[in-house]
Amino acid sequence: MLNVTVLVSGGGTNLQAIMDAIDDGRIRNARVTHVISNNPNAYALERARKHGNIEAEVLSPKSFPSRADFNEAFYQRLMEIRPDLIVLAGFLVVIPESVVRAFPHKIINIHPSLIPSFCGKGYFGLHVHEKALARGVKVTGATVHFVDEGTDTGPIILQKVVSIEEGDTPEVLQKRVMEQAEWKILPEAINLIAAGRVSVGEDRIVHISK
Numbered sequence: 001m002l003n004v005t006v007l008v009s010g011g012g013t014n015l016q017a018i019m020d021a022i023d024d025g026r027i028r029n030a031r032v033t034h035v036i037s038n039n040p041n042a043y044a045l046e047r048a049r050k051h052g053n054i055e056a057e058v059l060s061p062k063s064f065p066s067r068a069d070f071n072e073a074f075y076q077r078l079m080e081i082r083p084d085l086i087v088l089a090g091f092l093v094v095i096p097e098s099v100v101r102a103f104p105h106k107i108i109n110i111h112p113s114l115i116p117s118f119c120g121k122g123y124f125g126l127h128v129h130e131k132a133l134a135r136g137v138k139v140t141g142a143t144v145h146f147v148d149e150g151t152d153t154g155p156i157i158l159q160k161v162v163s164i165e166e167g168d169t170p171e172v173l174q175k176r177v178m179e180q181a182e183w184k185i186l187p188e189a190i191n192l193i194a195a196g197r198v199s200v201g202e203d204r205i206v207h208i209s210k
């Protein structure tokens with residue numbers, strides 16, 4: 001059984017998609033044991049509490065005198081939990097290097113574009129979709145990738161394409177990318193990892209076995 005900790009900052013629709021997929025059997029051999037939010041008002045915490053059997057907790061940089069102190073507390077908490085997999089589901093805090101090193105290929109992130117387009121520093125939330133529309137691309141999508149020391153630079157696990165339509169606003173596009181891509185490929189990636197089907201080569205290419 002894969003013990004999963006989900007890190008969130010906001011509404012938690014991706015967390016909901018994971019919990020639903022576990023409950024209806026689309027994800028097998030995994031359970032969410034902990035949800036950690038940096039934001040005490042994140043609706044994601046409410047979703048975890050409503051679900052039950054999940055520890056929902058807040059760990060905010062704002063409660064610490066410095067970022068280094070927060071990073072240390074965050075690292076210590078994860079070392080206590082010792083999750084088999086950490087899922088960043090709309091988590092807006094930079095993961096400290098100590099955590100990346102302690103959990104090699106055990107941290108995954110969902111990004112709302114087809115990496116390497118529209119990713120990296122400053123590409124989060126609605127900005128990603130604003131930039132895609134401003135560039136005039138005709139397709140976008142979402143990417144699940146492993147987290148390394150960079151921003152959105154880790155090995156790519158799954159991607160799904162979403163069409164851009166005439167008249168799209170960033171908000172409309174964000175919703176379509178979530179519904180058609182994010183809520184599908186994030187649970188799918190967790191299921192593949194729980195089944196032991198995902199490996200990362202020396203060349204940092206992800207392979208998914210049958």
Ligand code: GRF
Pocket residue numbers: 008009010011012013014015044089090091110111112124125178182
């Ligand atoms: C998603 O668009 C995700 O890709 C991005 O943040 C958003 C999180 O939404 N990184 P939610 O909190 O899962 O509803």
